[in-house]
Amino acid sequence: NAGVTQTPKFQVLKTGQSMTLQCAQDMNHEYMSWYRQDPGMGLRLIHYSVGAGITDQGEVPNGYNVSRSTTEDFPLRLLSAAPSQTSVYFCASSYGHRTGELFFGEGSRLTVL
Amino acid sequence: AQSVTQPDIHITVSEGASLELRCNYSYGATPYLFWYVQSPGQGLQLLLKYFSGDTLVQGIKGFEAEFKRSQSSFNLRKPSVHWSDAAEYFCAVGGGDTDKLIFGTGTRLQVFP
Numbered sequence: 001n002a003g004v005t006q007t008p009k010f011q012v013l014k015t016g017q018s019m020t021l022q023c024a025q026d027m028n029h030e031y032m033s034w035y036r037q038d039p040g041m042g043l044r045l046i047h048y049s050v051g052a053g054i055t056d057q058g059e060v061p062n063g064y065n066v067s068r069s070t071t072e073d074f075p076l077r078l079l080s081a082a083p084s085q086t087s088v089y090f091c092a093s094s095y096g097h098r099t100g101e102l103f104f105g106e107g108s109r110l111t112v113l
Numbered sequence: 114a115q116s117v118t119q120p121d122i123h124i125t126v127s128e129g130a131s132l133e134l135r136c137n138y139s140y141g142a143t144p145y146l147f148w149y150v151q152s153p154g155q156g157l158q159l160l161l162k163y164f165s166g167d168t169l170v171q172g173i174k175g176f177e178a179e180f181k182r183s184q185s186s187f188n189l190r191k192p193s194v195h196w197s198d199a200a201e202y203f204c205a206v207g208g209g210d211t212d213k214l215i216f217g218t219g220t221r222l223q224v225f226p
Contacts (some may be wrong), residue, residue, distance in 0.1 A: 004156075035216070040218060041218060042203060042216045042217050042218035043157075043219075044216070044218040045213055047131065048213065058213060101162070102147075102158030102159070102214065105156055106155065107154075107155075107156060109127075
């Protein structure tokens with residue numbers, strides 16, 4: 001049982017480049033979300049989705065786009081990377097988005113030069 | 114908007130000592146409260162959660178937490194800490210009228226033998 005799978009695990013970008021962080025879950029969870037983790041800042045919610053075709057902004061959405069065309073996948077897009085987006089990114093999913101346990105991926109470490 | 118405060122950035126305890134990690138939340142309605150643990154280089158794992166009912170909740174690994182509405186707190190406790198408990202601990206708040214789960218900044222626990 002794979003759970004929540006994030007790719008890539010590590011990525012280095014130059015300022016202005018674009019990229020997509022992939023997230024897939026095989027638990028048929030309706031709810032999926034993206035967080036970024038920075039030292040001293042904890043986890044901050046970027047975007048979330050309560051089902052296919054439905055997405056919404058979290059605490060720090062600027063500079064990031066998401067879409068949810070299937071239940072399984074929830075990619076996070078950086079259209080023009082900035083050094084401030086250097087972070088560790090976590091995807092998480094839940095079967096009950098308000099009361100359920102969030103299952104986290106192992107994280108993707110992104111460095112923007 | 115909901116928010117979480119974890120006032121202790123770093124706590125050091127001796128193995129076998131008791132532990133209490135503090136969490137204060139802000140939320141306009143009845144909160145849903147969670148504690149997660151993150152081992153180095155890993156994603157987060159749920160320790161326990163509170164939605165309603167008994168204000169003292171039991172979790173995995175011998176942890177418990179008590180919800181105190183009057184103090185807007187949800188402190189995590191363990192009577193006897195083991196070296197394997199060294200990790201970072203995050204408190205999070207959600208609720209019945211929000212799809213967002215907001216995390217605190219975390220408390221890093223160090224355990225001395």
